Amino acid sequence: MAALPLWMQRTQILVSLKEQALTSKQMWAMLQTTLPAELASAVQPGKWVDGVWALTASSPAVAAKLKLFGPLLLRQLQKAGWPLVRIAVRVKEPGRELGSTTPAPRIATGSPAPADVRARLRELRRRHAKAGG
Numbered sequence: 001m002a003a004l005p006l007w008m009q010r011t012q013i014l015v016s017l018k019e020q021a022l023t024s025k026q027m028w029a030m031l032q033t034t035l036p037a038e039l040a041s042a043v044q045p046g047k048w049v050d051g052v053w054a055l056t057a058s059s060p061a062v063a064a065k066l067k068l069f070g071p072l073l074l075r076q077l078q079k080a081g082w083p084l085v086r087i088a089v090r091v092k093e094p095g096r097e098l099g100s101t102t103p104a105p106r107i108a109t110g111s112p113a114p115a116d117v118r119a120r121l122r123e124l125r126r127r128h129a130k131a132g133g
Helices: 012-031 060-079 113-128
Strands: 043-050 054-059 087-092
Touching: 012 043, 012 060, 054 060, 087 113
Parallel strands: 054 087
Antiparallel strands: 043 054
């Protein structure tokens, strides 16, 4: 706790949040070598509360693949001594970048397509442009 300013050390909520964040970061560091690099790069560690660790996937497909690794990851962390009960996998909200706390700017559109479909089309256009097509 020495790295925290004195006023933060006196605030139990902030100390608890700092400990949760540190635990999540340590568990993630341990598991990154277990997951394929492509999958690990599309996942962000999240909250660690009461034995449940939340991981955020960049897409539903990544979440499905991550869930397949769930039992292996859980066993590995438990074997290392972490008091983990469950790993919760969440999908990032449409319109947000992975790791972002603020929504991406909205683009005005007259399209009747749902927001998630428009977001996916934008992503496909971006990839296509990046590939030089």
